[in-house]
Amino acid sequence: MNELLDPRNDFLFKRIFGSEENRDVLLAFLNQTFIEANSQPLTEITLLNPYTEKDAPRDKQSILDIRAKTAGGELINVEMQLFNKYDTEKRTMFYWSKLYSGQLQKGQPYNKLQKCVAINILNYAFLPNHQYHSVFHLREDRTGIPLIDDIELHFLELPKLDDHAVPVVNGGLVNWLLFLKDVDKSNWEVLTMHDPMLKKAMTTLEFLSQDAEARRLYEDRQKYLHDEASMIEGALAEGEKRGQAIGEARGEARGEARGEKKKAVEMTLELLKLGVETSIIAKASGLSEEEIKALKNQNN
Template sequence: MSELLDPRNDFLFKRIFGSEENKDVLLAFLNTTFVETGAQPLTEIILLNTYTDKDAPHDKQSILDIRGKTADGELINVEMQLFNKYETEKRTMFYWSKLYSGQLQESQPYKALKKCVTINILNYSILPNEQYHNVFHLREDRTGIPLIDDLELHFLELPKLGDQAVPIEGGGLVNWLLFLKGVDKSHWEVLTMNEPVLKKAMNTLEFLSQDAETRRLYEARQKYLHDEASLIDGAMTEGRNRGLIEGRAEGLKEGKIEGRAEGLIEGKVAAKIEMARELLSLGIDIAAIAKASGLTEDEIRNLKTS
């Protein structure tokens, strides 16, 4: 039997959770995520961008997240991130805002806007706590009263599971996350006793792992993700180093504390610009460069033409 593929690969993740025939798998996963925070379980999920053969893993335009709509019209976006593309928090807010504002058609009133939920499954840690599941809403700082319930962000950080043992009894989100993290197959039976629908996800993973064409596409996607992560990391390091050197030089030239501070600020900006230029020279697309550098897409286009 072929070695199991990694379900954290976004191409494979969408095939397991984002296909019409596995809609019940997605619904079960979402419900364990929501119920853990005290929310009511969903009764139905409508897939808005089901997996198709057009989701080619080497195509930069492929949409490999999963978008769904509840029976009440609320929108849910689920995304798997294998490598840290940096600026995860800002990237999350940017795509949440596009999902939210994209609901309104011309002349529609604001009351037509429905709640939007983003679920990020991260193969890296970004938040300064030990919780593997963090949820954010809009709340008043001192009293905690909600402003509006339309924003909900979930961050599921797989590394924070550590070497957590497989639960002997009891269902819940941790069973799904251990499956995604790649827990030894000898523990699968216990996981499915806790979460029966998880068995279908496991069967799908086994089936896909034995399919030659799927393995080829999976390996192409893995290579693309590794190459992109390496290019971004290398460009960030080089750009940061160049920018800080220039900033320190500017500050020392002024010979003042204010000059040094101003020089360091200019250095950080220069670092972003230098990083963006490095990524442009490597052929990375503008949207990916914006995510990595913190510059806007218009600023990057200006660099391209300057």
Template sequence: MTDLLDPRNDFVFKRIFGSEENKDVLLAFLNRTFTESGEPPLTEIILLNPYTDKDAPLDKQSIFDIWAKTTEGKLINVEMQLFNKYDIEKRTLYYWSKRYSSQLQEGQTYKELKKCVTINILNYSFIANDRYHNVYHLREDHTGIELTDEIEVHFLELSKLDDQSVPVEGGLINWLLFLKGSDKSNWEVLKMNEPTLKKAMDTLEFLSQDREARRLYEKRQKYLHDEASMIEWATEKGMAEGMAKGMAEGMEKGEHKKALEIAKNMLSLGIEVSVIAKASGLSESEVESLKPIH
């Protein structure tokens, strides 16, 4: 039997959730995400960058995220992050702001701006709590009063899910367990809880058996692994260099402190400042500053 492709691979993720024929799959996933955060469900979405056969992970700059818009104009961006690229919060705000500001055409007023929602699905832990779904808005620190509803950021952390725990009812967790690669023996339960998941599962099985899709998947997977390795190497190298620099500075500070103590002792013995400066390596002004004030 052919091994299933990893639905967390962003190329595969977009094939499952970001095509016109699977728009109902994306809508069901979004509704579970929004319902869990206390928002009303959507009735319709428009894909702004649907997957087509022209999309292929051959270009290293390819980004397989999903852009959608509601009938009211609210913009939604969904992105899968298989590996930790670091500074995810800054990256999120940067792309959110570009998306938000790009709505205005010349001559339009700020009133034309619509709400932008970012949904980051992470295959690693980022937020220091046990919640797999965290939602952020812009609120006043003390009163909790919302400044505006225009910004909304979701973090869905797959690493915080218990692989052995199979839900007994419908909800977002069923979708996230599927994405994490839940054992196929659990698929029947997940489908019973979330019927639209069947279409997502069928798409994944089809892709897994398609030779060209597998070739493109493996090419994308290799790029993602290479990119993660480079980031890890650069991070470790930076940490090592930082530690070495810190140790050198610490030794330098320690030597300077020792020189100051020696100079103080020599001053107490009545030795001339110029002699102390030569012996300690300090400047004459530094030695002068060590003299007690009478």
């Protein structure tokens, strides 16, 4: 039997959570996320971009996110990020804004805009806190008054789950994140004890792990993600190296400039002692006449 594939791979994540046959799995995961954030659970969702064969990772630049609409018309975007592509906050706002503004057709009024929720599952630490689940809204700084409820951003940071985190017996978001973070089957029984939808997610992972075509596409995507991460890290390292080299070069240049300036000042002082005219000293030393006059006054 083949070893289990990693559900944090965005291609595989969308197969598990973003297919029509697993829409109930996505609904269960979303409800655990919202319940933990003290929001009302959903009753129904519609997938706006369900998994199809076109989502196969042959298009290396594809964003394998999951978009859904609630019964009330609110839009939800779920994205799994296996590696840090940096500028996470700006990336999140950019995709949220596209989702939000994309609702309006030409000539429609602004009151047609519905709430949009972005859920980012990150395989890296991002925010300067110890919470694995952070939620952002638009609030006034001092009073906490909400301006509008249309924006809601969730960040689920898998590394902030303690390695020894205990599964919640009655079910909960922690169990879903432990499943995503650690595919060790020895934990599955307690994770799924009170959550049949999580069990369905695990069964889907097992099936895909044994499917030759799914495994091939997974490995293609995994290779691309690793290559992309390496390229980004390499570019950052090269940028730091160049920045350091430029800093050192500027330091050397400043040192040389200070040396030349010192020589010019020493020459000027000698010429002043000999009574040479200021205009002639300026041509010889490269100093301005104002600088020469200031040195003359200091010397006197």
